[in-house]
Amino acid sequence: MRHLRALCAIADAGSLHKAARQLGVSQPSLTTQLRRIERALDGELFLRERTGCRPTPFGRSVLGRARPLLAEMAALVAEARALARGPRLSIGSTASRAIPGWLRRIHCRMPDTETSLVVDVSANALLRMVASGQLDVAFVHEVEGSPLRVPAGLELRVLMEREPQFVSMSRDHPAARRPVVELQDLAADRWTVDPSVDGEWDGLRRVFAGAGLDPPVLHADYHTATSLIVSGEAVAPCQPTSGPRDDMAIRPLSGDPLAVRLLLASRPGAHAEVFEDLRAAYREAALRTPPYRAWLHHHESPLLAV
16 A cells, blocks of 8 residues: 555656655655566556656556555545544534533433534534534524525424524613513614524514514624623523523513524434434423523423423
């Protein structure tokens, strides 16, 4: 295999000097190695010219057989190393309070599986990573009215058809005194959204238009938005599993005008058991949050079924 790699390096570099540098050997050493290979094969593989080396017809024939062999050997080594490391699971997710419980369950059920996690604000980016094989599964949310661009060939499992989006505000906001907030009560507030979250701004804009509202909107990332909310400078839509926090109030909106669909994406037939782990973890996170737990009981959600 070392000899075949040397021949391909010479052909690709076009000269012994460049090939020797790429292989990390001296040019005289590579020249000696080439002569030994040619003697073993009983034929000249390269024409030595002033401008470099080019394969002879015999050399092209040998290279045509050598390249697939090298590719197969590289694949064999990669697969063997993967088997030696043990099974692996690459997980993607948009932000969610269910992630820690999900990973804990996967680790308990598959203790020998090495897991990796990618969290991204873009659900569409995560779906592309599943389609390309960079991720095995991805837990994403789809804003109502803003369909995700799902690549062909992915399988989608629905965790929750319609998860309501609550609203976060400072503790001393007048609306925080009520268990359920009317959208009109927040008409005079500034709202903050992260424009990099797929569909969030479009979904909020549709809800405002439907209610005849046009409040000022601030575009900010999650950490900046949190500071704005706590200081009373803005309110924001949030996941119902958010909180609790001493400096922030999380309340449902009357009529649930904002909602998302929760999905697990994978390649067809793969990782069905991971979905059950996610469902249990999401249920745990939901019931841990009093406002969401009350909402689920009020709506008799199937999520409450054990």
